[in-house]
Amino acid sequence: MRPALGLDFGTSNTVLTGVDASGQATTLTFGKGAEEVDSLPSVLCFLEPGRTEQADARADVGPWAIRQFLDHTGECRFLQSLKTFVASRLFRGTGIFGRQFDFEALMEVFLRRAGSHRDAPLDAGGARLVIGRPVTFAGGAPDEALAMQRYRNALSRFGFSDVMFVYEPVAAAFAFAQRLEGSATVLVADFGGGTTDFSLMRFSRDGGRLQAEPLGHGGLGIAGNTLDYRIVDKVILPHLGKGSQYRSMGKTLEVPPNLFSNFAHWHLLSVFKASADYRDLKKMLPYCIDEDKIELFIELVETDQGYPLYKAVSEAKARLSFAEETEIRFAPIGKDFVATVTRADFETWIEHDLQRIDEALTRTLDQAGLQAGEVDQVFLTGGTSFVPAIRQLFARRFGPERLSGGEELSSVAKGLALIGAREDARSWTVAE
Template sequence: MRPAIGLDFGTSNTVVTACDSAGTAMTCRFGQGPEAVTSLPSVLCFLEPEASGGMPRAEVGPWAIRQFVESTGECRFLQSLKTFVASRLFKGTGVFGRHHDFEDLMEAFLRRASARCERPLGDGNCRLVIGRPVTFAGSAPDDGLAMERYRRALSRFGFQDVFFVYEPVAAAFAFAQRLDADATVLVADFGGGTTDFSVMRFSREGARLQASPLGHGGIGIAGNTLDYRIVDRVILPHLGKGSRYRSMGKELDVPPNLFSNFAHWHMLSVFKTSADYRELKKMLRACLEPEKIELFIDLVETDQGYPLYKAVSDAKMRLSSESETELRFAPLGAAFSARIGRTDFEAWIADDLDRVAGALDRTLADASVRDTDVDRVFLTGGTSFVPAIRRLFEARFGPARLSGGDELSSVAKGLALIGQRDDAADWSV
């Protein structure tokens, strides 16, 4: 068997798994000692050239976050790069006077991630298998553009064999290693930007695992969407959403679209240079509650988007085990505090869950599979911990058929295991 590397380049986190010629898969660590992580936050920070000795310096993961927080100079902080890959509207962004297209940003992230990783990504002797969602995130995603951008970025690393595999297929393959009997498996992969489904029939011929794909589907709703609901309900009213301004002798609502980019994490890195932001600043003098808009502008100017993202994401995580939690965010004021109940949160995301359920309906229908035909359901990805999501699957398939585990590493493990097979090309998109 050929050595392979599985790369799960995620919206929120990136995971790498290496599979040796004996078929042993090992999730790689980034960093050393107590700083080592196996799930690398998909963030990229460029330090201004003057502060880094004349050259822009890129950093990733927790080191990028530290550089962003501790630097006294200018930084360019980017997150959720994957969300831009299928968008024709994204033409690139400037970083200290130099234009970076998507491929440049992905290359910068992966090169620094490789330098931090115990297994460098540029080993040309290995086959590289990278995951891709069934449905890319965005309002009008272009799959062909996304794959073209991926290929151009990865071509800069010297790999001879590069395969693309649907992320839920990889997760299904990793889960199938546990099976002791033939089974029809539904995998629901809840990422940061997308929720993807895969239905597969697994069987064994001797020691060899055989699989038949029955259907795939997905939708651009996942963890980031649920975070947005909290920001929209709890944070944005303090920043001016729902307020009014005067124009031509009339009172009008401040356009809500001026706030949506701040609440969508992947847009934070480009919002400060956007036309929406410029319009908001021009509107300030006419606002009836200017103190709220001033606070909003201050948060943008001081790059508080990522700290807000962390505060909201952590609150959402606590709601998976608590019926109520407190959200604090000091930049909104030392006394700012909001109580969020799980019941409220579940009401806010109800329409999103209905759309996820609809995407699941379509996936099973396209696969000609009924609920009763599914033997096992594997829930993976960080958002699979949200109780309302788990209840959706329990109600439909029963708790006995549900499985979890390796929520952050199953995709990368499956990619690597597929990569070392002789028939790896048959699994690729």
């Protein structure tokens, strides 16, 4: 087998898996000792450089970036969910301490800083690199060709001589198929931060070697971050002035709601902070009827509270997978701020999102010419797969006895690396 690396560059987390010449797959770690992690939060923090330093001289990633952001008292830029920009023509880059960074430059900085937290650089050893991509990219009008070109441009700055792209749910399906002893038709539903992806595959074994026939793929740009947003929209944003009004030229107008959406969609916050819309909001402040709320909103943006809020909301969503209700406490809104969120309310807020996921699943089955009863196994992966309403959707379709899970954060990267180590790896890749 050929040595291979599988890179799951995710919206929320990034995972790297390696396969050696013996075929053994291992999730690679970053950091050492108590700081060692095998899932790297997909965040970047740029501290203000010294006079003679480059703009990215003090950049860091993952938990080290989060620590910089929380502990540093000077100027910094905190970026998260980079992947959500890759297919957007509207995103042409962002200025950071006097230098313009396009998507490729940001991805390069992220990967190089990630490599600095390992004993060996990412491009060492001549391994084949297999990187995952969603079936459907996130965003309102995603440009798939642009996304792939940006990925290729960023990766070309490293020393990899052989780079392949594989659909993320195909990789997860391949990892799951290692458990199969016989033939089976498998549906993989991969719930990431930015996208939900489906893959239908027919697996069989010939002389002990795993064979696969792709039957259909599908997906949509709704996943974990969208569900988080529903909580923020209903629980947090009313306290920050959403739905409030301002006076202008003798008229009473609503404060543009899209301004609040930028705060709740974490990946937009850093760009929003430097935007004309945000400057206009600050000018609007004296004319706002709920001036205190808008002032609080501006303060949260100025102090980069998007990530701490994201963390608090994501943790609350996770607790709702195992409890009927939970509390969200977020001191930057007020030291006594607490809001109770019930699972019943949450499921009402995400009802339309669940419907769209169900419709995308129907399209995937129809494309493959399959009925639900013809699917032998359903593998649910990604953190959002724990949401009870998500699992119930699949249980109603396929029966709870056919649902499987496990390796929710590592299955994609593991499958990518295992595919890369095969002689027929090209047959699994996305046509370019």
